[in-house]
Amino acid sequence: MPSRKQTTEKPKTVKPSGKRDENFFELVFEVARQIPKGKVTSYGAIAECLGTKSSARMVGWAMNGCHHAKLKVPAHRVVNRNGMLTGKFHFSPPEKMEKLLKKEGIKVKDDQIVDFKKHFWNPVVELGF
DNA sequence: ACGCTGACTATTA
């Protein structure tokens, strides 16, 4: 095989539309939209899927602009590694988040998802990484 | 331009 520069290169999926990672945000939104109903994931999982595992904060921060995105992003399906709805206060109203989760069949107790592992959706695996 | 903050996570004490 030809010598391929493999420095700290991130795998990154190639967009069929030929659009590269315009912004980290778009990529995060895209993955978040792939989350099936009744499933949840963590910022770190998405970050890892993008190749920036160490920058889980950027994922959550990108979510901050989810309202700014053209398409809707199921940010309510994205929680922290503990399954806690840390970002519920960023919703309007905050209770909307757990309400949506419960509506999708996910039980939330004390701002925390019950059986989080059970509903966990790994983008790295599901997207075919 | 510098420093603080933040929807996180992993490691160490």
Place this chain on the structure above:
DNA sequence: CTAATAGCCAGCG
């Protein structure tokens, strides 16, 4: 076991 700290990167004052 829980608590504190470091690493992360971009926006905002």
